[in-house]
Amino acid sequence: MRYISSLSLALSSLGIALSLTTLSGCGSRSGTESADSATTADTTKPAVVDTLALKRAAMRRDSLKADSIVKKSGQLPGAILPGHRIVAFYGNIRAKGMGILGREPKDQMFRKFEKVQKEWQEADPSLPIQPALHNVTITAQGAAGKDGKYRLMNSSATIEEVIAWAKEHNCILFLDVQVGLSDLEHELPKLEKYLKDPIIHLGIDPEFAMATKGVRPGKKIGTYDAKDVNYTINFLARIVAENKLPPKVLTVHRFTQGMITNYKNIKLDPRVQVVMHMDGWGNPILKKDSYKAYIEKQPVQYTGFKLFYEYDARPAPHHIMTPKEVLAELNPKPLYIQYQ
Known part of the structure; x- marks a missing residue:
């Protein structure tokens, strides 16, 4: 479920809505679930995930984080220049x-x-x-x-x-x-x-x-x-x-x-x-x-x-x-x- 939460956040930042029922293989079904609802869930098409968009969003977040660190400390940890x-x-x-x-x-x-x-x-x-x-x-x-x-x-x-x-x-x-x-x-x-x-x-x-x-x-x-x-x-x-x-x-x-x-x-x-x-x-x-x-x-x-x-x-x-x-x-x- 941790994976779904992080993925949902990433997709939300891109304006992509994601229902947990569209992702298969997460957790187990309840024993009281009706056959009809199970059939519906099984036949629902998975949401299309734009992996390139996810990567771009991750890069933007990482860049903002890097910018924030640089504003506070002057450079990122491990930077060679200008200290050498x-x-x-x-x-x-x-x-x-x-x-x-x-x-x-x-x-x-x-x-x-x-x-x-x-x-x-x-x-x-x-x-x-x-x-x-x-x-x-x-x-x-x-x-x-x-x-x-x-x-x-x-x-x-x-x-x-x-x-x-x-x-x-x-x-x-x-x-x-x-x-x-x-x-x-x-x-x-x-x-x-x-x-x-x-x-x-x-x-x-x-x-x-x-x-x-x-x-x-x-x-x-x-x-x-x-x-x-x-x-x-x-x-x-x-x-x-x-x-x-x-x-x-x-x-x-x-x-x-x-x-x-x-x-x-x-x-x-x-x-x-x-x-x-x-x-x-x-x-x-x-x-x-x-x-x-x-x-x-x-x-x-x-x-x-x-x-x-x-x-x-x-x-x-x-x-x-x-x-x-x-x-x-x-x-x-x-x-x-x-x-x-």
Whole structure:
């Protein structure tokens, strides 16, 4: 009967009337019930339950509850931002060319990572460092593949291995998505089982979102609209609500005006912490100008900044910005730092 009561309340909130006699299998019939009434009950058609509407109602209730907690405490329990600075190594553990995460042998890479974390902690002792691995998990491809979508997902073995790396070193893990000629609606559900883990978060990269461009990845810089970001926020918020998880962090890569359109229409949810991440490479002046133009002047929630080991330092006298330089010269100070 507890199930019927909760279901009735949910349906009532949607304006759907429900009679207990329409649900079979709840309790037992009285021995004095007449045959006629039993026949009537047996032949009554069950009420049609709109399960999608029920889910939407549950999400609305959960969102209102989350909003209420945030108004009282400032954030949801377990939220990483703004109480930490995330420092991440980016790449793919199976590809040396994609970033530091896969470029060097594992033990050597983690020794370098520990040194970088120490540098950031010394540059700003006021915020504890949250180390992170950022693995490109669905990767844009130059070849179309069997379905012509120009993207390839890591094997389950690769994903499980990078999860193990993260847990071994007390890191959180971002699974990054490059959709090619596919879209988020088809790609994100592939990662849902992993995102149920509280240490796993998400990144989306409009650079390789080519559906509106009509060309393969690498020919042009792709784009996401606010509606794509909102879809992702809602997708993550549902996972958080259904699995009673702390808020997820969503990184959205950006280094041009056109990579994100209609940013003012992005709708925030306390169950998802959105980082607009400036990931362009080049000399420090160019990087700072891009951050100001596309991150500072078009704010969403939190900000990120990428540093490239291979590209930022070329040609001399260009150099990779130090933690102290980043914190002194960028406003707002980024809470997500990524090394590629």
